[in-house]
Amino acid sequence: MKVYLVGGAVRDSLLGLPAGDRDYVVVGETPEAMLAAGFKAVGKDFPVFLHPDSGEEYALARTERKSGRGYRGFVVDADPSVTLDEDLGRRDFTINAIARDESDGRLVDPYGGARDLEAKVLRHVGPAFVEDPLRVLRAGRFMARFAEHGFTVAPETMALMRQMAESGELSDLVAERVWQELRRALSCARPSAFLRTLHDAGALAVVLPEVDALYGVPQRAEFHPEVDTGIHTEMVVDMAAQLAPGDDLIGFAALTHDLGKALTPADILPRHLNHERAGLEPLAGLCARLKIPTEHRLLAEAVCREHLNVHRFNELRARTVFELIARCDGFRNPKRIEQMALVCEADKRGRLGLQDGDYPQGPALCAALAAALKVRASDLPAGLEGPAVGEAMRRARIAAIATRRGESNESSESS
Numbered sequence: 001m002k003v004y005l006v007g008g009a010v011r012d013s014l015l016g017l018p019a020g021d022r023d024y025v026v027v028g029e030t031p032e033a034m035l036a037a038g039f040k041a042v043g044k045d046f047p048v049f050l051h052p053d054s055g056e057e058y059a060l061a062r063t064e065r066k067s068g069r070g071y072r073g074f075v076v077d078a079d080p081s082v083t084l085d086e087d088l089g090r091r092d093f094t095i096n097a098i099a100r101d102e103s104d105g106r107l108v109d110p111y112g113g114a115r116d117l118e119a120k121v122l123r124h125v126g127p128a129f130v131e132d133p134l135r136v137l138r139a140g141r142f143m144a145r146f147a148e149h150g151f152t153v154a155p156e157t158m159a160l161m162r163q164m165a166e167s168g169e170l171s172d173l174v175a176e177r178v179w180q181e182l183r184r185a186l187s188c189a190r191p192s193a194f195l196r197t198l199h200d201a202g203a204l205a206v207v208l209p210e211v212d213a214l215y216g217v218p219q220r221a222e223f224h225p226e227v228d229t230g231i232h233t234e235m236v237v238d239m240a241a242q243l244a245p246g247d248d249l250i251g252f253a254a255l256t257h258d259l260g261k262a263l264t265p266a267d268i269l270p271r272h273l274n275h276e277r278a279g280l281e282p283l284a285g286l287c288a289r290l291k292i293p294t295e296h297r298l299l300a301e302a303v304c305r306e307h308l309n310v311h312r313f314n315e316l317r318a319r320t321v322f323e324l325i326a327r328c329d330g331f332r333n334p335k336r337i338e339q340m341a342l343v344c345e346a347d348k349r350g351r352l353g354l355q356d357g358d359y360p361q362g363p364a365l366c367a368a369l370a371a372a373l374k375v376r377a378s379d380l381p382a383g384l385e386g387p388a389v390g391e392a393m394r395r396a397r398i399a400a401i402a403t404r405r406g407e408s409n410e411s412s413e414s415s
Helices: 008-015 031-036 084-089 113-119 127-131 134-149 155-167 175-186 191-200 229-243 248-256 259-263 280-290 294-311 318-327 334-349 361-373 387-404
Strands: 002-006 023-027 048-050 057-060 063-066 074-077 099-101
Touching (some): 002 008, 002 084, 008 113, 023 084, 031 057, 063 084, 134 155, 134 175, 175 248, 191 248, 229 248, 229 334, 248 334, 259 280, 280 294, 294 334, 318 361, 318 387, 361 387
Parallel strands (some): 023 057
Antiparallel strands (some): 002 023, 063 074
């Protein structure tokens, strides 16, 4: 059995990065031979097997031929005559088309992947790249991971990506696959590279039109020295990745917090009155279209609606703080308030020249919630029943917030 380690494990080892899952290609074998050797078949679309001891994936060498639209429109050939070079040739980027012989450690690199790794270039393997629209999103996701290492997209690859975006095939991508790539990109160190790569290729307007619409929309320079809302969004998602590494929940809320600015009437620009409310409708459309998980949607809605209130937290009275927390379901889900505070910090620091600024509003919001949560039913007057219990709890929590903030009881109920 001729076995080769392929893909990301080889790429990352050559880059000196921690390797993830190890995938193998087996050349010259049949499914029957794999089963006879003790492997367990798991592949539906093509022959993939699990090693009987390690549980790692071993796939038979295969080729793919385009047979229809979309990323599923392929005919797979896993005949034993398929060579390693042919298998590597169906892959997306040269840096992913490198194999290592398991018997002697020799690299097999027919498409110059090692050279592109050294040059830090993301380059497609061949003309068949255009046959799979998902590869455009994968290019963005790889840039989100590798941009911090100095990688760029080869001009000829970007040209093909533009061609694919113009062809209309990106519209055939199913929601789950788009979300999978977006989610993984938001978990990377530089999510902005995902947005910028897709925007430059004309693909962001297809898969995330609500975000693409932010590019070119001006903001007031005294609050946003970067001016362009698209650039601001890039800075915010990168700051979110810095504050909460690997957290796509925080990243998604950061990505969508300013969607309403794309809807601002031209005659009032660069001001954005009520953009936080206006953003809820496009956010709802995006979440429905991509089948965004409920937890992500609820946090994104809270941040979109409330981020300006959190920014001006020191101006709010205790009752207003209580109502803000309640609107976000923070008393039942305190974690959401902590997450919202973190995204709001990313928003404030995701601006040109403000990256290293302090954001005391976040800790202050969390401290107010903590004070309110200390109020227990046993602290309330005895004998209360029905709605009176809820009202007494509300007043007690407002008073606790007021005390925590050094606010007088007389003013704590005013907004």
